[in-house]
Amino acid sequence: MQESSKRVVVGVDGTSESQIALRWAVEAARTGGLAVRVVRAYLNQASEWPATAEGSIPEPPVDQYQAELDAAVEFVRDRLGYQAGSGWLVHAGPVDAILTEAADAQMVVVGTKFDSKLTAAVLGSVASTVTAKAPCPVVVVRGEARNGPILVGMDGSADSEDAVAFAFEQAARSDAPLTVAYCWQPQERHDAPITEMRALLQDWLVENIGTYADKYPGVAVRTRIIEGRPATALAELTDDTSLLVVGSRGRGGVTGLLLGSVSQSLLRHSRCPVAVVRRQVAAD
Structure with missing residues (x-):
């Protein structure tokens, strides 16, 4: 064994x-x-x-x-x-x-x-x-397995970094394409135009997944900047997705007790299997 x-x-x-x-x-x-x-x-x-x-x-x-x-x-x-x-x-x-x-x-x-x-x-x-x-x-x-890209949400938190690492590993194993998405909500006032902000976020996202892309060069990866609330925006992309990967708490939450609101919502409303990656800390 x-x-x-x-x-x-x-x-x-x-x-x-x-x-x-x-x-x-x-x-x-x-x-x-x-x-x-x-x-x-x-x-x-x-x-x-x-x-x-x-x-x-x-x-x-x-x-x-x-x-x-x-x-x-x-x-x-x-x-x-x-x-x-x-x-x-x-x-x-x-x-x-x-x-x-x-x-x-x-x-x-x-x-x-x-x-x-x-x-x-x-x-x-x-x-x-x-x-x-x-x-x-x-x-x-939830539902039968299907082919399609793996989708992972990234927001810069430690939990989402672990989720991205897991998503790259699963994509490499299954030979599935991978989409790394960052969700943001444009405000009425910005220090820079929205188009410029999108470009800055796109550059940030590409830079932050660079280590994983280098480690898994065989993974076909794309990045997306999506407008809207993360739970809603990501759920809307799961019709043609084989697996959605998220961190458990994102920027908030109670260690070891509750899932974050985004992961909770996605577990209820995603139309594909959801992988929740929870970072382990000494306090757990």
């Missing part, structure tokens, strides 16, 4: 969304030469019910959960080889189980519903909590 840090962790739960996430994780592992660790967690919530008679509390269908896990691991091994797939069935909450496995993983993948009134308002608790707390990049998969 490959060393644990060379693996992708994916959570499954028997839903179609988790199966889509599993397929995405396998493809990411294939392009990166990684193993896949499948986590199937469950809680015996029925054990908390008051029993009406001795022995009347139903047991959780552990055999069913095991069968789901076995099928997922077999799916991985059929595509990546026997040694590249492993699984863990655990009596625990899914968040705790995934975060335990994420401690030494390279990436975590979770699924969520692609289009519903519920996710338009509130992201699933598992996806949002794992994304906020995992010590590695988390990909929240």
Whole structure:
């Protein structure tokens, strides 16, 4: 078995969304030469019910959960080889189980519903909590995988720099083109004309990704200066995008507790998988 840090962790739960996430994780592992660790967690919530008679509390269908896990691991091994797939069935909450496995993983993948009134308002608790707390990049998969460029938002913050590094790495592995976007909102008054400001921002963006472009010369990269609020402007570009990459906090946020407002909004409204890259600091 490959060393644990060379693996992708994916959570499954028997839903179609988790199966889509599993397929995405396998493809990411294939392009990166990684193993896949499948986590199937469950809680015996029925054990908390008051029993009406001795022995009347139903047991959780552990055999069913095991069968789901076995099928997922077999799916991985059929595509990546026997040694590249492993699984863990655990009596625990899914968040705790995934975060335990994420401690030494390279990436975590979770699924969520692609289009519903519920996710338009509130992201699933598992996806949002794992994304906020995992010590590695988390990909929240919405809808089936598709071809297209990788899109990453950059704003000059440390988190966005980590996001750009991750995006370049993924683009190099998948042979996908990469777009690096900076979003800005022109004000009524500027020290310089808007056209001049756009040119200055374009030069700044090209300069700031120079190190990554040199490291990954095979990546076809373009830069874009986009007017508008970052969450809205980036979401509008995801119709033809294979992956959107963002930092977790940008210029604000609470370390280790909450995602930034931009990443939260994009997780709800992006029309493609979203990778959230959270910088780790000693205070976490």
